[in-house]
Amino acid sequence: MVKVDRINISNEGLTKFFSPIxxxxxxxxxxxxxxxxxxxxxxxxxxxxxxxxxxxxxxxxDFAQRRVENQGKxxxxxxxxxxTADNAANAIxxxxxxxxxDTFGAVAIENFSKYKNDK
Amino acid sequence: MTSIADEIICYxxxxxxxxxxxxxxxxxxxxLLLFAFYLxxxxxxxxxxxxxxxxxxxxxxxxxxxxxxxxxxxxxxxVYLAYVLISTGIMLFLQGSYYRILIRHHNAxxxxxxxxxxxxxxxxxxxxxxxxxxxxxxxxxxASGKAIFISIGMLEIFDEQxxxxxxxxxxxxxxxxxxxxxxxxxxxxxxxKFRPGxxxxxxxxxxxxxxxxxxxLESARAKLV
Numbered sequence: 001m002v003k004v005d006r007i008n009i010s011n012e013g014l015t016k017f018f019s020p021i022x023x024x025x026x027x028x029x030x031x032x033x034x035x036x037x038x039x040x041x042x043x044x045x046x047x048x049x050x051x052x053x054x055x056x057x058x059x060x061x062d063f064a065q066r067r068v069e070n071q072g073k074x075x076x077x078x079x080x081x082x083x084t085a086d087n088a089a090n091a092i093x094x095x096x097x098x099x100x101x102d103t104f105g106a107v108a109i110e111n112f113s114k115y116k117n118d119k
Numbered sequence: 120m121t122s123i124a125d126e127i128i129c130y131x132x133x134x135x136x137x138x139x140x141x142x143x144x145x146x147x148x149x150x151l152l153l154f155a156f157y158l159x160x161x162x163x164x165x166x167x168x169x170x171x172x173x174x175x176x177x178x179x180x181x182x183x184x185x186x187x188x189x190x191x192x193x194x195x196x197x198v199y200l201a202y203v204l205i206s207t208g209i210m211l212f213l214q215g216s217y218y219r220i221l222i223r224h225h226n227a228x229x230x231x232x233x234x235x236x237x238x239x240x241x242x243x244x245x246x247x248x249x250x251x252x253x254x255x256x257x258x259x260x261x262a263s264g265k266a267i268f269i270s271i272g273m274l275e276i277f278d279e280q281x282x283x284x285x286x287x288x289x290x291x292x293x294x295x296x297x298x299x300x301x302x303x304x305x306x307x308x309x310x311x312k313f314r315p316g317x318x319x320x321x322x323x324x325x326x327x328x329x330x331x332x333x334x335x336l337e338s339a340r341a342k343l344v
Contacts, residue, residue, distance in 0.1 A: 037256065037275055049343070052256040052272050059256075066256075068271060070233050075274040077256060 007096065017092055021046055021054045022063075026088075029064055029081040036076050055079060063088065126195050130184065137187035143180050150176035163318040163325075174305035181308075206307055218264030227251035227268055234274065240283060241267060244290035244330065258343055262289040280331055281339035287330040291323040 008016055014023035024044045029035060035043075041051045055077075058064040066077045083091070100108040134140060153173035157166055185196055221227065230237045230250040237250045248265050255270035258277075262268070267289040269282075277285065327336050 037272070048276065049257070052258065055256045068233070073234075073279060075233050075252075075271060077271060077275055 019054075021050055022058060025051065025054055025058065026063060026081065026085075029079060030085040030088075034078050034080045036078055040079065123195070130188070133187045134184060139183045139187050143183045143187075146176045146180035146183065150174075150180065163321040166318045167322070171305065174308070178305065178308055203308055215264060218266040221263055221268060222251060222266070225251075225253035225255075225268065227253040230269065234282075236279075237269075237282070237286060241286050241290050241293075244287060245293040248290065248293050250286065260285050260289055262292040265293060267293065276342055277339055280335040281342070284327045284331045284335040284339050287327040288320075288323045288336075291326040292319070295319075295322075 014026065017023075018026060021044075024046065025040060028040055028043050037048070037051060037055065040055070041048050044051065046054075055064060055066070059066055059079075062082055064079055065082050066079045069076045069078050081088075097108075097112070134143060137143075150173045153169045153176060157169035157173060160166055160169060188196065228251060230252045233252065234250075241248050241250050245265075248267065250267045250269060252269050252271055252274060256272040256275075257270060258273040258275075259270040260268065260273055267286060269285065269289075273285065274282065324336060
């Protein structure tokens, strides 16, 4: 499972929300329009078996989408991100903020205001 | 109700006084010898055959022991017979129809939709079989009933010869009605642990080698590492 709900605050960058392999693959998909499995494997340097399993999870979690392309005698998946990196960031932060407000209510909102003013 | 200890004493007495004692002894000895052979031999076909022989002999010994019982209705016999009947029934039912459940579970579709040669290739090796593909990036293939299932991930990474090696391997399982439920059932009936999987896979690999050559099988295997 892609575990966006399990935030690891001490991690760097996208690995706060994704596993390192998921983050690498999503990075590649956000930077490129459409990609085949072999291209993702080549660009990330991650073994095929790990890439394939991770892509299945990312598709199931709706971060990536795929279609089947059948050219000549070869069948291939073509992958793309379901949304832009900015939209994904927006969705993730909204979920996190909702969760903080649900749990801490006014304290969380007060802190957001303080944070905004400080910035 | 008869206690388990009473039943064991009854078994011993009935077997000792029975005309079938030599047969039971012979079957048990044969089973033990075949099992020893199974542990020693390295050839897949001999391992599978000796395992099946050992299990069948042990089952024969169990049946002969039961037929000597003169102690009337015994709970352990009834429980065992119910277990054998139910598990055999489930096995026979699932063997014929489980692939239909798998088609629904994986939302599998006929491979003829996207690959034109696969069904003909498999049918030449195993009649009335059908190949299905399903939506999964992980390279995966398996056989059940009269169907072979192959993931798109496998179609994606293998060339035609490598796919033929995989399909020939799976067709061997269909031809021999294997991942042999019979072997598994024999093992369950005699409460012994055994995984014939490795031997069966080796035999399926040998068959695939005969059909498409060693090179295609080895390159397919290398791509999965």
